[in-house]
Amino acid sequence: MKRIFQRLLYLTLAAAILFGASLPLPVAAKPADPAPMEVHFLDVGQGDCTLVTCDGHAMLIDAGDDTKGTAIQNYLKKQKIKSLDYLILTHPDADHIGGAPVIITKFEITKVFVSNFEKDNKTYRKLIQALDDKNLKGTTPAVESRYKLGTAEFTILAPNGTYDTPNDSSIALLLKNGKNSFLFTGDAEATAEMDILANGIDISADVYKVGHHGSRSSTSKKFFKAVNPDYAVISCGEGNSYGHPHAETLNTLRTNGVAVYRTDEDGTIIATADGKTISFNVPASETWKAGEPTGSSAKNNTSDKQTKNNIPATETTAPAPQPESSAPAQSESSTPVPAAPQPQESAPAVAEPAPEPPAPATTELTYVLNVKTKKFHRPTCNSLPTTNRQDSSESRDSIIAQGYVPCKRCNP
Ligand SMILES: [Zn+2]
Ligand SMILES: [Zn+2]
Structure with a gap:
């Protein structure tokens, strides 16, 4: 009898040990190693569309104009994306929301963020209709609110109130994965940029998705200084009628040693951020070529351009515009030592x-x-x-x- 009792005791003990071992231990909340994050700046001509993927999660920031919906849909399909955790429509201009109804119709979307600026036109009504049809409602996220995307996380920086223009009403966000950071400001112009700065949030970023397609109305000096990026991406259409990117913006980037990537030259640009380092699928642009405003209402070319990743990098025809020395008087001690020739092979896809x-x-x-x-x-x-x-x-x-x-x- 005693023996049976002893056995039972042992069994109970063994069970307790086994059971105990399988209990979730109060492990110190060590953040998981970042999974690789990919940021695809889609070539949508004159407009914006950025796909972010991380650890099986996906988010789309803007969706080009209404001629690009299907091309974006196909791109997402090729990336094996079936659903989006977030669709962020920075502001209701046609070059940002036009393609959204297709995406809303074709993909499952968990959360839709829209600007607080509403429009009364066909493009905007189509968007609201598409959301309604899927029982979705776009909300404007609060500044400083934070959201997860796999191991990445983003913080909302704008809009900081209501504005007179759709551009200044853009949603802005800082996306981080491990040590890597990307800043998106939609088409926010100087006024909205100042309001972002006024929040006192650290907006320094490795990659700056240049505001408003590289327009001189954005990337104000003080704002740029706070971002202090190593890389900049400009999304604009080849030969667009606005003359984006403007020379002033390119000069700011150039004089600060920022590596610039442009969808009008490179097609779709993919940045891979593993939490420590960032690499691009194309070499940085070296043309420093500003757009030329045509002033005409000529529609820009709507045909889907092929990705041009093998553009010859040495296009040193015209000397690049020198900055209008708006920088503080710094000695420009340039001993004429010729820089070694730069490697010009087109980089293999997403490789260091x-x-x-x-x-x-x-x-x-x-x-x-x-x-x-x-x-x-x-x-x-x-x-x-x-x-x-x-x-x-x-x-x-x-x-x-x-x-x-x-x-x-x-x-x-
Ligand atoms: Zn725009
Ligand atoms: Zn706009």
């Missing part, structure tokens, strides 16, 4: 640029400094500064000791 051999420790040029942004580059980097440049023959350590940080592009 091959690491370059370390520069030899001689008295030759080892690094190129930007005395303003305090970044340093390999001489072969694709985004060398054109102003505030200083060539250095010092060691990496001594440059870092002077407060310089390595460029995230060439990883010197």
Whole structure:
């Protein structure tokens, strides 16, 4: 009898241990390693459409104009996307919401965010009808609210109130995955940009999706300084009638050593952010070519352009416009050391640029400094500064000791 009792006790103990082991342990809430996030800046001509995927989740920010709905649908299908966690329509202009009814009809969508600016036109009514038909309702997210997308997370930065124009009413958001960050501001112009700054939220980002297709009415100096990006993406149509991107915006990007990617030149651009590093499927643009406003009401070409990822990068016909030295008087100590020829092969799809051999420790040029942004580059980097440049023959350590940080592009 005692033996049976003992056995029972052992069994109970064993069960308790087993059961206990399978209980969810109070593991310290260590954030999961970031899953790779992909940000696809779709070539939708003059307009915006960005697809973000992370860990089996997907979100679409804007949907091009009404000629692009089906092309976007096909693109999402090719990416094996069946549903969207979020559809964010930054503001009700046709080049951002026109294609949305197709997407709303064809995909399951969990949450729809819209601007608080309403329009009374056919394009807008079509959008509301499509939402109604799917029993969806677009809501305007509150500033500072946060949402998850797989291991990524985004914070709403705008609209900060109501505005007179749809552009300034754009939803803006900062998307983060691990250490990588992307800023989207729709077509927000200077007024709305100032209001974003006034919130005091840290909006610094690795990648800046340039506001309003690179228009001079956005990317105001103070705002740009707060973003301080390494990369910029401009979504605009080839030969668009607005003259986007404007020279002023390109100059701001260029003088600050930002690597620029453009859908009018490269077609669809894909950035992959693994939480630590960011890579692009195409090389950065080197044309610095501003658009030319035609002033006519000529509709831009609506035919779906093929992705042109193999554009020759050396299109150095016209000298790039020099900045109108609006920058504070900084000595432009450019010793005429010719930069080493830059690698021009078209990058393989979504691959890190091959690491370059370390520069030899001689008295030759080892690094190129930007005395303003305090970044340093390999001489072969694709985004060398054109102003505030200083060539250095010092060691990496001594440059870092002077407060310089390595460029995230060439990883010197
Ligand atoms: Zn727009
Ligand atoms: Zn707009």
